[in-house]
Amino acid sequence: METGKVFKLLFPHGCPESLKNNTQFTEYLNKLGSCTVDQLQREESRLSEERKLLIEQTQELAISNYKTFIQTAECSREIYTEFKDTRNSLDSLLTKLPEFVTKCDNFMTTSSDINGHRYLNQLTLNHSSELLEILELPSLMETCIQEGQFEEALELAAYIKRLGLKHGHISIIKSIVTDMEALWGHMLQQLLSSLGTDLTLPKCLQVVGYLRRMEAFTEPELRIRFLQAREEWLNALLDDIPKDDASLHLSKSIELSRIHLFNIVTQYKAIFNDDDQHLPSGTKQVNVNKSYIFYGWLHKKIANFIDVMEKDLDQNTSSLDSLIGQCMYFGLSFSRVGADFRGLMAPIILKTIYKKISNSLSQVTKKFENNMEVFILSNKNYSNTRTKGQEGLTPPQSLLDFYPLAEYCNGLLTLFNEFRLCFTISLIDKITIDIQNSLVRVSESILAYYKKEHIIFSFPEKDTFTNFCVCYAYDLLPYIQKCLQVVFPCNTLATFLGVSISEIQDEGIGFLDSKLILATIEELLPKKYDLKDDTTDNKIEHEEELTLESD
Template structure:
């Protein structure tokens, strides 16, 4: 709009310029009217107010006429407008309520969308499950199949199932069902392990041992050294149970049966062990040296030998020593048979036999001393009816020592020599050379105690003895010192060294009989 028109507009609409829209002023009709005004004269401009008034009246008249002619239409239009306003007001209220509920609706829609997605996912999984029904059924039946294999001893199939489950668990360890199946299979695997060890503790041959150890190796539960220990423990338990079943009523029968069982079965176990496990020098085991592998077997053999030696010692002391020669022969044959496997333990048995032989010898000599005390307590030294001229002198064979014949004049001494000879004869039937010193020392101690008993008897009884009894007692003591004591001291030495000439000086007789000499000399 040019400057003239702007000035004209300000003059015409000075009072209502703020209420007139610029778009109205710039419309074509307004521009035409302004052009007309600008081109009109003064008179025409002065007449414009009257023209406007006339035109206003005409418009009002036309409006009234139109309103009167279209009254009903205006009424209906007014009603329509009123209804439309009410409807718009109602719609506005509902729109506001809808706008308020839209966030909750949106949240529920999102929740519904998630649920639908979950349902669709489950449906997809169910469809996949249906497609893989046969494979899933086989997987679910693994536990039942494993139980059947364990119950019926189908160990090959059972180990294959264990391998299958182990691979399945590595691949699907996040699936709870697979973890549950793996746990059940592990429990059944332990049952199978117990069955295998139970069979190892039974009477089985080498082929069965090979199969059982093969199963244990396939289970991969033990290292090489642990597997060897488990095998030896199981077979040792079986051997121990067999030996425990032997009745112990007769010690000799018990020990001979134990020797036979150990000789047969222990050798079988060693044979099985060497067939099942390779040579230690050819085995490579992580963290396990060949020396440790050898020590496992050597320690087990040593424990079995020690158990046998304990049984041998107990049975010999319980009464089997009465036939000790037979027991010794069988035990030595048993030890010799193990030389084939490098485990000859005969030298370990010698101390046991020596101990029992020496203990029996000492015990019997002690019984002789006890009996001799009892004899002295009721014996009276009144002399003997046997004449010295009637005594028959025995001729000693080369390398032997005969008891002095004059001892028959003294009943206590003759009884003693008979008892001791009986004990020495039993000893001679089985007397290892290694126990020579113990036997000789036991006899030396016996002679000393015998002399002590005689001296104590005189000390206690001399006040009641007659001169005749004292004389007889003195002769008895002299016979003991000059005849019985040297014989008793030489006899055991001759058993071990029959060709050696034993001099009286070597016996140290005076020192051993010192208590008795102190009694005899004053008399």
């Protein structure tokens, strides 16, 4: 209790914690409490002397033991450093001990796994030959596919499928099955690609048999795939034909299409059974008509050929009759498979023939008009006597006196000769009308020439121009009518139409209307001539097959 009061007196702000529990300090306070006043007065000097003595002793001790103190300090410092490092190492060790324990556990687990794997490896080594055969199945299948041994490849694929169903949980077996599926797709593509080559019928049967066994397509899909692949191959052949010469291109297209398209049709009918009226399209029982697949594809190919034919015939400048004959033979040959398409070609052929004849006739007419623009009447003697009953188809000699008429006649004869094998009865009306219109333009051109030049005509030139008109009306016009009757014989027309020759003549089929043609220049013709002479009243009693030749 008294000690506490002393502490409060000495340390009014609180005694330091280091002195509260210091026994020496407490004993010294107790000793001071037992001292007298004199002792207390001397205590300060005593303490000073004792302090001085202690300092001197300490200094002597330090001087005498200086080296020892230094060594002690160094040792203390080293010991402190070592203890500090040791503490850090221990802390690090304590930190890493859990990880070390974990790694030890992992090591034990790994060691156990290694032992298990070692056992499995030993077991694998003992059965390595059998396992090697299984592992080589995909590479063996790939080799078979590359060498075209699809039968063996299908057998290997079937074995791998069974192996996968039985041991599909094993990763290596699963990998083998995956490789087989990839090779399966490659084999499918290779088989489809082989259909796009020049195959014989036995080879086609074999390839389609493989595709059926692969079960990659339904029956309708397989038919479509077959036709698509064969079409791609045929299109490649047709695309390789040079397109510079339209005649050669069409001729080669006909040849290749006729041969290969018929072979494809034969292969299709031999491979696919069309006895059943409908085919199941798959698991869903939806019936597909077999005719839609085959004849739809065939119709497309025929349409493609007709497009090519129309384009090439339009660009062709020669041998039109030969190309048309080849086209019609091509269409007829497909009657053996129920696909005679001559009826589809006929309108296009007639259109092309008529277009070419019309263009040629326009050129001939235009050339006559140009000749009339530069024509000069010559003052030469001209015989007014016309040749009656001229034999054969030799052009009238009087045309030689007037070169515009001679060139016009030669142009028509060239047209008749060029298209002599292409004239069909169905075009008789159009061609007759076109020739008649051409002659009307000729008459108009003659009249225009007269209106332009008659003012400056001399008397001999007037006679020459009259002879020109007479030659045109009574020599050239009957001759053209005779040529038309050779091109379209009346007896042939009568047989085709089922009427008599007189009825043909009465209806004017294949006859030019001379009055209409000469109406423009009627006033320029001598009155002594009858317009009906040698034209529309020319009755054909006998027709002969003659070849038109131009002088």
